[in-house]
Amino acid sequence: MRRRGRLLVGAVIAGTLVLGAGLYWFQPWKLWQSETVSESLPAAAAPKAPAGSGGGSAAPAGPQTVSSGELISHEHATTGTVKVIRLADGSHTLRLENLDTSNGPDLRVLLSDAPVKEGVAGWRVFDDGKYVTLGKLKGNKGDQNYELPPGVDLTQYTSVSIWCDRFDVSFGAAALAKA
Numbered sequence: 001m002r003r004r005g006r007l008l009v010g011a012v013i014a015g016t017l018v019l020g021a022g023l024y025w026f027q028p029w030k031l032w033q034s035e036t037v038s039e040s041l042p043a044a045a046a047p048k049a050p051a052g053s054g055g056g057s058a059a060p061a062g063p064q065t066v067s068s069g070e071l072i073s074h075e076h077a078t079t080g081t082v083k084v085i086r087l088a089d090g091s092h093t094l095r096l097e098n099l100d101t102s103n104g105p106d107l108r109v110l111l112s113d114a115p116v117k118e119g120v121a122g123w124r125v126f127d128d129g130k131y132v133t134l135g136k137l138k139g140n141k142g143d144q145n146y147e148l149p150p151g152v153d154l155t156q157y158t159s160v161s162i163w164c165d166r167f168d169v170s171f172g173a174a175a176l177a178k179a
Contacts, residue, residue: 033103037139041085042093042147063087066154069174072116074123075164076102078172082160084148092148094134094160100141106166107137109146111157116175123169126161137162 041063068083080099086092094111112131116122134146148154161173 034141035103035139037142037144039138039142039144041095042087042145061088065179066092067176067178069116069160069176071099071101071160071162071172071174072118072122073172074161074170076104076171078102078162080172082174082176084154084176091150092152092154094146094148096142096144096146098142099139099144099162101162101171103140104164104166104171106164107140107171108163108165109134109137110161110163111148111152112159112161113157114159114161116159116173122173126159126163126170126173127168130156132157133163 064086066084066086068081071078071080071082073079078099078101080101081097083095083097084092085095094109096109110126110131110133112126113129114125114131117125132149132152134148138144157176159173159175162171163169164171
């Protein structure tokens with residue numbers, strides 16, 4: 001009888017540990033939580049004219065869309081627009097507009113050289129080649145900005161993915177086309 005009690009206690013402890021680890025790993029409650037972000041387009045300082053140039057500047061005076069695309073669904077239903085915007089100072093920002101996707105564990109925004117494919121064939125390709133992680137997804141709904149690191153050659157990257165780093169899967173992605 002004592003042995004049976006110890007086995008039962010051991011089984012309960014082991015089951016509790018497995019359940020706790022599973023809840024931590026999958027974080028299923030995030031499927032019912034939404035976080036809306038409403039950022040405006042960042043304002044950049046006007047470019048400084050080089051000495052002796054007479055104050056002229058070749059850069060545009062305001063933000064200019066360089067490329068854009070529409071998000072398609074992969075692992076989770078995802079909609080919205082992606083834009084790469086050149087600011088007045090020459091820096092670039094990736095902007096998500098009207099984003100609507102599921103929340104999940106460890107979501108990131110990836111700029112990638114992978115082609116955007118419909119269906120399951122496109123779920124896991126965005127970290128296979130060249131990619132830049134722009135940061136954690138700020139919210140699963142709304143408008144948000146991600147600064148592109150200086151020196152990123154935009155001709156090398158053709159797509160953007162809302163990427164679940166925990167499970168190596170795309171929630172949704174957009175092919176970038178020149179504006």
